[in-house]
Amino acid sequence: MKFDELLMIPGPVQVHSRILNAMAKPLIGHRTPEFSDIMKNCTLGLKELFGTDGDVYLISGSGTAGMEAAISSFSKVSRITCIDNGKFGDRLCRIASRYTEVDALRFEWGESIDLEKVKESLENGSEAVAFVHNETSTGILNPAREIAKIAKKHSALVIMDGITSVGGDEVKMDEWGIDVAIVGSQKCLGIPPGLAAVAVNERAWEFYNEKAPFYLDLMAYKKKLKDWQTPYTPAVPLFVALNEAIEMIKEEGLENRIQRHRKFSRAVREWAVNAGLELFPRLNEYSSYSNTVTAIKMPEGITDKELRGTLKQEYSITISGGQEHLKGKIFRIGTMGNIGKREVVATLMAVEDILTRKGCAVPAINHALEVLK
Structure with a gap:
């Protein structure tokens, strides 16, 4: 029997049924008051999530489109860290190197950022700094507030x-001193x-580069925002989905949502450590574990295919490698978006079953259940 797929990546x-149902409604025109109302609600809702009184521009494109829009539109700098x-x-x-000189501060993936190196780079003439807050590839939460504090000096x-x-x-752009920030729809927003x-x-x-790519030039989005419109044809069903997601976040309460993710x-x-597994990130006093994905070292005695392949085949659950x-070398379990205790417990029990069968872990689900009470 084939069960519905469970995405825990x-x-x-x-995607919650409320959001799917919202997307199933008849399409509306994007140059209409109805769409502008949706655009306004989405924009104002996102401002709260970003923790900013600044503008928020919505782009029909992936998170990487947002990254490139941010970098290219504000690339009037001699060098960026x-x-x-x-x-x-x-x-x-890689994106920044297409627009200006880059001082790339490279650390081993999963290692914490050395803030002294950030300070040195800026002292040596960089006029901007770009970084990832929550690095899902390694399950580490980087110190946004501390990086911004150094940059502002x-x-x-x-x-x-x-x-x-x-x-x-928690994201507090204005309080932390972040000038530009990006979010993607298919992550914690849950669409x-x-x-x-x-x-x-x-x-x-002040750092605007008028030679930014035509479609990703944020000045075009700024000009249309006053009318609660986008400069180009938007992905209307996704705006409708985001509108519903914003309403769901309001109902849950942002702080409650953050605490649920945590x-x-x-x-x-807790499950991983008590099962005898090792968490992947190497933390220092400024970094912490991600609150939306957990990266765990693959134990000896089992391959990625045996773990993730069996999990998908037997349980219809997908986790990331x-x-x-x-x-x-690692596997990653996502805990973001509109999921509940049921999805987390089902995933951990299924992974535990496969690992214990291979002699690679010991039963530890009770430790997770204790946290989830």
Whole structure:
């Protein structure tokens, strides 16, 4: 018997039936008051999630489109410091290198950021810094507040990839001193892939580059925002989905939502450690474990195919493996979006079953259940 698939990866995530039903409604025109109302509600709701009074621009494209829009639109700098301690930090470096000189601060994937190196880079002339807040490739939460504090001492622009933290963890752009931040729709917001949002404060426009790519030039989005419109044809069903997701977040309460994400990730970590497994990230005093995905070292005696392949075949549950050079070395369990205790427990019990059969773990589900009470 084939069961419905359960996605427990760091995006795309499970989509709630309320959101699916909203998307199933008849299509509306995008140059209509009805769409503008949806656009306004989405924009104002996202401002709260970003923790900003600045503008939020919605782009029909993936999170990477948001990354490139942010980097390219504000690339009038002689050099930018890009921090890479995972796949998406590396992606920021690659994007930025197309627009200006990059000082790439590269750390072993999963290692914590050395803030002294950030300070040195800015002292040596970088005018901006870009980093990933929540690095899902390694399960580490980077110190956004501390990075921004260093940057502000040098009047540097601060660009933050919040693609997998906004809507699921604490993000306070204005309070922390973040000038530009990005989120993707298929992560903590809990809707299908295809939308990116870029939050921008007024100071960022001092760094505006009018040679940004035509479609990703945020000035075009800024000009249309006053009418609660987008400059180009938007992915209307995804705006409808986001509108419903924003309503669901309001009903749950943002703080409650953040605490739910934190509880689920803590339950996964407690289970992993007590099962005899090792968490992958190497923390320092400034970093912490991700609150939306947990990266765990693959134990000896089982392969990635045996674990994730069996999990999908026998339980119809999908979790993530490692990326790039981490393939086969780690597995990752996402706990983001509109999921509940049932999904977390089912996933952990299924993974535990496979690992214990192979002699690679000991039963530890009770430790997770204790956290989830």
